Amino acid sequence: MLIRLVRMTFDPAQVPAFQALFAQTQDLIRQQPGCRLLELWQDADQPHIFCTHSHWDDQAALDAYRRSALFGRVWPATKRLFAAPPLAFSSRITDGAD
Template sequence: MLIRIVRMTFAPEQVPAFLTLFHATKQRIRQQPGCRHLELWQDAESPNIYYTHSHWDNETALNGYRKSALFGEVWPATKRLFSAPPVAFSSHSVTVVE
Protein backbone atom coordinates (compact mmCIF):
# COMPACT_ATOMS: atom_id res chain seq x y z
CA MET A 1 0.00 0.00 0.00
CA LEU A 2 1.12 3.53 -0.81
CA ILE A 3 0.37 6.29 1.68
CA ARG A 4 0.21 9.78 0.20
CA ILE A 5 0.25 13.02 2.19
CA VAL A 6 -0.09 16.41 0.52
CA ARG A 7 0.44 19.59 2.56
CA MET A 8 -1.42 22.58 1.15
CA THR A 9 -1.19 26.18 2.36
CA PHE A 10 -4.09 28.41 1.42
CA ALA A 11 -4.66 32.13 1.60
CA PRO A 12 -6.99 32.40 4.63
CA GLU A 13 -9.76 33.90 2.53
CA GLN A 14 -9.54 30.89 0.15
CA VAL A 15 -10.11 28.24 2.81
CA PRO A 16 -13.93 28.21 2.42
CA ALA A 17 -13.58 27.70 -1.34
CA PHE A 18 -11.17 24.82 -0.81
CA LEU A 19 -13.43 23.16 1.76
CA THR A 20 -16.39 23.44 -0.59
CA LEU A 21 -14.35 21.88 -3.40
CA PHE A 22 -13.01 19.08 -1.19
CA HIS A 23 -16.42 18.18 0.20
CA ALA A 24 -17.94 18.21 -3.29
CA THR A 25 -15.33 15.80 -4.70
CA LYS A 26 -14.13 13.61 -1.81
CA GLN A 27 -16.54 10.74 -2.54
CA ARG A 28 -15.58 10.69 -6.21
CA ILE A 29 -11.90 10.58 -5.26
CA ARG A 30 -12.58 7.74 -2.80
CA GLN A 31 -14.24 5.81 -5.64
CA GLN A 32 -11.18 5.98 -7.88
CA PRO A 33 -9.68 2.57 -8.66
CA GLY A 34 -7.14 1.67 -6.00
CA CYS A 35 -8.08 4.39 -3.50
CA ARG A 36 -8.58 2.74 -0.10
CA HIS A 37 -8.77 5.79 2.17
CA LEU A 38 -9.00 9.57 1.97
CA GLU A 39 -9.27 12.09 4.75
CA LEU A 40 -8.56 15.75 5.29
CA TRP A 41 -6.52 17.11 8.19
CA GLN A 42 -6.19 20.70 9.38
CA ASP A 43 -2.95 21.91 10.92
CA ALA A 44 -3.29 22.40 14.69
CA GLU A 45 -1.38 25.69 14.71
CA SER A 46 -2.03 27.19 11.26
CA PRO A 47 -5.72 26.91 10.35
CA ASN A 48 -5.06 27.77 6.69
CA ILE A 49 -2.85 24.67 6.22
CA TYR A 50 -4.52 21.40 5.29
CA TYR A 51 -3.28 17.91 4.49
CA THR A 52 -4.83 15.18 2.44
CA HIS A 53 -4.01 11.72 3.72
CA SER A 54 -4.79 8.94 1.28
CA HIS A 55 -4.05 5.25 0.86
CA TRP A 56 -3.63 3.69 -2.57
CA ASP A 57 -3.12 0.09 -3.62
CA ASN A 58 0.17 1.10 -5.21
CA GLU A 59 1.88 3.85 -7.20
CA THR A 60 0.16 2.70 -10.38
CA ALA A 61 -3.26 3.35 -8.79
CA LEU A 62 -2.17 6.81 -7.59
CA ASN A 63 -0.79 7.65 -11.04
CA GLY A 64 -4.04 6.44 -12.60
CA TYR A 65 -5.93 8.96 -10.49
CA ARG A 66 -3.40 11.67 -11.36
CA LYS A 67 -4.11 11.01 -15.06
CA SER A 68 -7.90 10.98 -14.61
CA ALA A 69 -10.42 13.58 -15.71
CA LEU A 70 -11.38 14.04 -12.05
CA PHE A 71 -7.83 15.00 -11.08
CA GLY A 72 -7.75 17.34 -14.08
CA GLU A 73 -10.79 19.05 -12.61
CA VAL A 74 -9.85 19.06 -8.91
CA TRP A 75 -6.13 19.84 -8.89
CA PRO A 76 -6.14 23.01 -11.05
CA ALA A 77 -9.07 24.39 -9.04
CA THR A 78 -7.20 23.64 -5.80
CA LYS A 79 -3.88 25.07 -7.01
CA ARG A 80 -5.49 28.43 -7.73
CA LEU A 81 -6.22 28.78 -4.01
CA PHE A 82 -2.67 28.16 -2.73
CA SER A 83 -0.58 30.83 -1.05
CA ALA A 84 2.54 28.59 -1.09
CA PRO A 85 3.63 25.61 -3.16
CA PRO A 86 2.25 22.26 -1.97
CA VAL A 87 4.50 19.62 -0.45
CA ALA A 88 3.69 15.99 -1.23
CA PHE A 89 5.28 12.72 -0.31
CA SER A 90 4.55 9.04 -0.58
CA SER A 91 5.49 6.38 1.94
CA HIS A 92 4.91 2.78 2.94
CA SER A 93 3.90 1.50 6.36
CA VAL A 94 6.63 -0.45 8.14
CA THR A 95 5.88 -3.38 10.39
CA VAL A 96 8.45 -3.78 13.14
CA VAL A 97 8.99 -7.30 14.39
CA GLU A 98 9.80 -7.40 18.08
Template sequence: MLIRIVRMTFKPEEVDNFLALFEATKEKIRGFEGCCHLELWKDYNEPNIFTTYSHWENEDALNKYRHSELFKAVWANTKSKFADKPVAFSSKKEMEVG
Protein backbone atom coordinates in the same frame (compact mmCIF):
# COMPACT_ATOMS: atom_id res chain seq x y z
CA MET B 1 -0.17 -0.12 0.07
CA LEU B 2 1.01 3.37 -0.85
CA ILE B 3 0.29 6.27 1.50
CA ARG B 4 0.08 9.68 -0.15
CA ILE B 5 0.39 12.85 1.93
CA VAL B 6 -0.13 16.30 0.44
CA ARG B 7 0.27 19.39 2.66
CA MET B 8 -1.30 22.54 1.24
CA THR B 9 -1.18 26.14 2.44
CA PHE B 10 -4.12 28.21 1.23
CA LYS B 11 -4.74 31.92 1.00
CA PRO B 12 -6.87 32.58 4.09
CA GLU B 13 -9.70 33.97 1.97
CA GLU B 14 -9.75 30.74 -0.10
CA VAL B 15 -10.13 28.24 2.78
CA ASP B 16 -13.94 28.09 2.59
CA ASN B 17 -13.76 27.69 -1.20
CA PHE B 18 -11.29 24.82 -0.83
CA LEU B 19 -13.47 23.12 1.79
CA ALA B 20 -16.50 23.42 -0.50
CA LEU B 21 -14.49 21.91 -3.36
CA PHE B 22 -13.30 19.03 -1.16
CA GLU B 23 -16.85 18.40 0.06
CA ALA B 24 -18.11 18.30 -3.52
CA THR B 25 -15.41 15.91 -4.77
CA LYS B 26 -14.39 13.75 -1.80
CA GLU B 27 -16.68 10.83 -2.66
CA LYS B 28 -15.47 10.79 -6.28
CA ILE B 29 -11.85 10.77 -5.14
CA ARG B 30 -12.48 8.10 -2.50
CA GLY B 31 -14.45 6.07 -5.05
CA PHE B 32 -11.71 6.23 -7.65
CA GLU B 33 -10.40 2.76 -8.49
CA GLY B 34 -7.44 1.96 -6.27
CA CYS B 35 -8.20 4.53 -3.55
CA CYS B 36 -8.66 2.66 -0.27
CA HIS B 37 -8.82 5.53 2.23
CA LEU B 38 -9.08 9.33 2.25
CA GLU B 39 -8.81 11.85 5.07
CA LEU B 40 -8.54 15.63 5.24
CA TRP B 41 -6.54 17.05 8.12
CA LYS B 42 -6.41 20.64 9.34
CA ASP B 43 -3.24 22.01 10.94
CA TYR B 44 -3.61 22.34 14.68
CA ASN B 45 -2.25 25.90 14.81
CA GLU B 46 -2.57 27.26 11.26
CA PRO B 47 -6.20 27.40 10.05
CA ASN B 48 -5.22 27.79 6.38
CA ILE B 49 -3.03 24.66 6.19
CA PHE B 50 -4.62 21.34 5.25
CA THR B 51 -3.25 17.90 4.50
CA THR B 52 -4.79 15.09 2.51
CA TYR B 53 -3.90 11.61 3.69
CA SER B 54 -4.83 8.81 1.32
CA HIS B 55 -4.13 5.12 0.83
CA TRP B 56 -3.75 3.63 -2.65
CA GLU B 57 -3.46 0.00 -3.67
CA ASN B 58 -0.13 0.75 -5.33
CA GLU B 59 1.78 3.40 -7.29
CA ASP B 60 0.02 2.48 -10.53
CA ALA B 61 -3.37 3.21 -8.94
CA LEU B 62 -2.17 6.60 -7.71
CA ASN B 63 -0.72 7.42 -11.12
CA LYS B 64 -3.98 6.48 -12.85
CA TYR B 65 -5.75 8.93 -10.57
CA ARG B 66 -3.11 11.63 -11.13
CA HIS B 67 -3.60 11.30 -14.90
CA SER B 68 -7.41 11.25 -14.72
CA GLU B 69 -9.77 14.02 -15.75
CA LEU B 70 -11.07 14.08 -12.16
CA PHE B 71 -7.63 14.87 -10.76
CA LYS B 72 -6.86 17.44 -13.45
CA ALA B 73 -10.07 19.34 -12.72
CA VAL B 74 -9.78 19.15 -8.93
CA TRP B 75 -6.07 20.00 -8.86
CA ALA B 76 -6.43 22.99 -11.22
CA ASN B 77 -9.16 24.39 -8.97
CA THR B 78 -7.22 23.60 -5.78
CA LYS B 79 -3.86 25.05 -6.79
CA SER B 80 -5.45 28.37 -7.74
CA LYS B 81 -6.15 28.81 -4.02
CA PHE B 82 -2.58 28.19 -2.75
CA ALA B 83 -0.57 30.73 -0.77
CA ASP B 84 2.55 28.52 -0.99
CA LYS B 85 3.82 25.52 -2.90
CA PRO B 86 2.33 22.21 -1.71
CA VAL B 87 4.47 19.45 -0.27
CA ALA B 88 3.59 15.96 -1.49
CA PHE B 89 5.19 12.61 -0.89
CA SER B 90 4.46 8.90 -0.94
CA SER B 91 5.31 6.49 1.85
CA LYS B 92 4.61 2.99 3.04
CA LYS B 93 4.02 1.82 6.57
CA GLU B 94 7.13 0.23 8.00
CA MET B 95 5.66 -0.66 11.37
CA GLU B 96 2.88 0.25 13.75
CA VAL B 97 3.37 0.42 17.49
CA GLY B 98 0.18 0.20 19.38
Protein backbone atom coordinates in the same frame (compact mmCIF):
# COMPACT_ATOMS: atom_id res chain seq x y z
CA MET C 1 -0.04 -0.10 0.01
CA LEU C 2 1.07 3.45 -0.75
CA ILE C 3 0.36 6.29 1.69
CA ARG C 4 0.23 9.79 0.22
CA LEU C 5 0.38 13.04 2.18
CA VAL C 6 -0.06 16.43 0.53
CA ARG C 7 0.39 19.54 2.69
CA MET C 8 -1.31 22.60 1.26
CA THR C 9 -1.09 26.20 2.45
CA PHE C 10 -4.01 28.31 1.32
CA ASP C 11 -4.66 32.01 1.22
CA PRO C 12 -6.82 32.33 4.37
CA ALA C 13 -9.54 34.04 2.33
CA GLN C 14 -9.65 30.96 0.04
CA VAL C 15 -10.18 28.36 2.78
CA PRO C 16 -13.99 28.31 2.36
CA ALA C 17 -13.58 27.79 -1.40
CA PHE C 18 -11.20 24.89 -0.82
CA GLN C 19 -13.47 23.31 1.77
CA ALA C 20 -16.40 23.54 -0.65
CA LEU C 21 -14.34 22.01 -3.46
CA PHE C 22 -13.19 19.16 -1.22
CA ALA C 23 -16.74 18.51 -0.01
CA GLN C 24 -17.93 18.29 -3.62
CA THR C 25 -15.21 15.90 -4.78
CA GLN C 26 -14.11 13.77 -1.82
CA ASP C 27 -16.53 10.91 -2.52
CA LEU C 28 -15.54 10.87 -6.20
CA ILE C 29 -11.88 10.61 -5.24
CA ARG C 30 -12.64 7.83 -2.75
CA GLN C 31 -14.38 5.91 -5.56
CA GLN C 32 -11.27 5.92 -7.76
CA PRO C 33 -9.88 2.44 -8.40
CA GLY C 34 -7.25 1.61 -5.82
CA CYS C 35 -8.17 4.37 -3.34
CA ARG C 36 -8.65 2.79 0.08
CA LEU C 37 -8.80 5.93 2.24
CA LEU C 38 -9.00 9.70 1.87
CA GLU C 39 -8.94 12.09 4.83
CA LEU C 40 -8.59 15.84 5.11
CA TRP C 41 -6.65 17.18 8.07
CA GLN C 42 -6.65 20.84 9.15
CA ASP C 43 -3.69 22.21 11.10
CA ALA C 44 -4.66 22.86 14.73
CA ASP C 45 -2.67 26.10 14.99
CA GLN C 46 -2.75 27.41 11.42
CA PRO C 47 -6.26 26.80 10.04
CA HIS C 48 -5.28 27.81 6.50
CA ILE C 49 -3.01 24.74 6.25
CA PHE C 50 -4.49 21.37 5.31
CA CYS C 51 -3.16 17.91 4.52
CA THR C 52 -4.77 15.21 2.49
CA HIS C 53 -3.96 11.73 3.75
CA SER C 54 -4.75 8.94 1.32
CA HIS C 55 -4.04 5.23 0.94
CA TRP C 56 -3.70 3.64 -2.50
CA ASP C 57 -3.25 0.02 -3.53
CA ASP C 58 0.05 0.94 -5.16
CA GLN C 59 1.86 3.64 -7.14
CA ALA C 60 0.07 2.57 -10.32
CA ALA C 61 -3.34 3.29 -8.74
CA LEU C 62 -2.21 6.75 -7.62
CA ASP C 63 -0.73 7.45 -11.05
CA ALA C 64 -3.96 6.38 -12.74
CA TYR C 65 -5.91 8.81 -10.56
CA ARG C 66 -3.43 11.57 -11.37
CA ARG C 67 -4.08 10.94 -15.09
CA SER C 68 -7.87 10.95 -14.64
CA ALA C 69 -10.30 13.61 -15.80
CA LEU C 70 -11.33 14.10 -12.17
CA PHE C 71 -7.79 14.99 -11.09
CA GLY C 72 -7.55 17.21 -14.17
CA ARG C 73 -10.45 19.26 -12.78
CA VAL C 74 -9.75 19.11 -9.04
CA TRP C 75 -6.01 19.80 -8.89
CA PRO C 76 -5.95 22.97 -11.06
CA ALA C 77 -8.92 24.37 -9.12
CA THR C 78 -7.12 23.62 -5.85
CA LYS C 79 -3.78 25.08 -6.98
CA ARG C 80 -5.42 28.42 -7.77
CA LEU C 81 -6.20 28.79 -4.04
CA PHE C 82 -2.66 28.21 -2.72
CA ALA C 83 -0.60 30.80 -0.87
CA ALA C 84 2.54 28.60 -1.11
CA PRO C 85 3.65 25.57 -3.12
CA PRO C 86 2.32 22.25 -1.79
CA LEU C 87 4.53 19.60 -0.22
CA ALA C 88 3.79 16.01 -1.17
CA PHE C 89 5.34 12.68 -0.41
CA SER C 90 4.53 8.99 -0.55
CA SER C 91 5.44 6.26 1.93
CA ARG C 92 4.94 2.56 2.39
CA ILE C 93 4.29 0.74 5.65
CA THR C 94 7.15 -1.56 6.48
CA ASP C 95 7.80 -3.92 9.35
CA GLY C 96 11.51 -3.08 9.28
CA ALA C 97 12.48 -6.38 7.65
CA ASP C 98 12.46 -4.99 4.11
